[in-house]
Amino acid sequence: LPILAVVGRPNVGKSTLVNRIIGRREAVVQDVPGVTRDRVFYDADWNGRSFQLVDTGGWDPDAKGLGGSIAAQAEIAVGLADAVLFVVDATVGITDSDEAVVRILRRSDKPVLLAANKVDDLRQEGEAASLWQLGLGEPYPVSGLHGRGSGDLLDAILAALPETPEIDDVEPSGLRRIALVGRPNVGKSSLLNKLAGSDRVVVDSVAGTTVDPVDEVVTLGGQDWLLIDTAGIRKRVKEASGFEYYASLRTSGAIDRAEVCVLVLDGGQKVSEQDIRILQQTREAGRALVVAINKWDLVDEDRRSFLERELEQELVQVQWAPRINITARTGWHVDRLVPALEKALEGWETRIGTGALNTFLGRLVAEHPHPVRGGKQPRIVYATQPSTAPPTFVLFTSGKLDAAYERYIERRLREEFGFVGTPIVLQQRVRE
């Protein structure tokens, strides 16, 4: 979500205005180690769009001591925000410290909205007009107390914040999209036949083309699903010349269009480079993933636990993906795929609220702080999950976190919140 930092001198009525903007909902006050008390994060929305609001302490750029640390925090907040709401008390007018704040805001290059607060009635609007002198453009006269003008201000805030892509980008069919992927002969078409059974509907490809129908709708676990590009899996296509190359092209296309992939492996064979390549493609595309180990009937009973352990290692980079042993030919355990797919999609679309996330991270850092590197200890200042599908976290830090520490965070996130069957993306925004 886009971030709006709210800054202003002490006593300009900032908190009242913030409460007005967020409608006094979800006032999550961070009070955990590593997350400063001087900044408070809220989720806000207006006209169907959401953003995050960072309420900074009273900002006096010249202050020393506690005031100075608040100023430093406000600068950090401005640095990580997409836009800034600068609140001025219209009844007081411009002060020296307002001007100092403006200079810092200019340097930040962020879009700045100027709110002239405490304009409780029409008479006072003239006072707001004097704020043009700050050179920040039109002042928005508002009354945090009475709500006057806050709608116009919110409209302007949204216009200044970047658009976030719609989270829900399902194709028009509205069905969940699955792709069965894997190298030739692992049993994809056998699995397709078992999954689809006789209950299959072929979805015609683009009108005018005479090639195979591309997708099929199948009912699994009482729900309709769109199986992506099943044409590439069918026998007739497999016999065409140049099939291997064609198959790999189709695999990439199918992964891109799918929400969740079933990677089919042949339990009777070693995990191959090609298997790993396909697995990586699903990761790079950020898809939810379930791994089906097919031809389980061919694995000797006394080799099974050994094979399980071996797979554990081979598939270590997707150890979060549910693994299911199946025999597509007979249909054994094929029914276990559907709950795993549902679970994977659930994790893929999970969003952790900012309050819960920061509380959790505060605890995690307290239990196991980042090691000191070259005399410095990178700190996580704040974290947010701007998007799902796959879950993507942005960590604002005071220094680059080690890869090992990132893995620790990912592991703990999974322990705490589940995220079965989905990759997790961690992004760092370092602010020295």
Ligand code: GDP
């Ligand atoms: P695809 O290329 O991945 O679509 O693989 P197919 O579904 O065409 O299967 C390749 C071969 O493996 C065929 O001869 C299948 O009969 C066989 N096969 C598929 N699934 C199983 C299974 O679970 N057990 C055994 N023993 N053979 C299977």
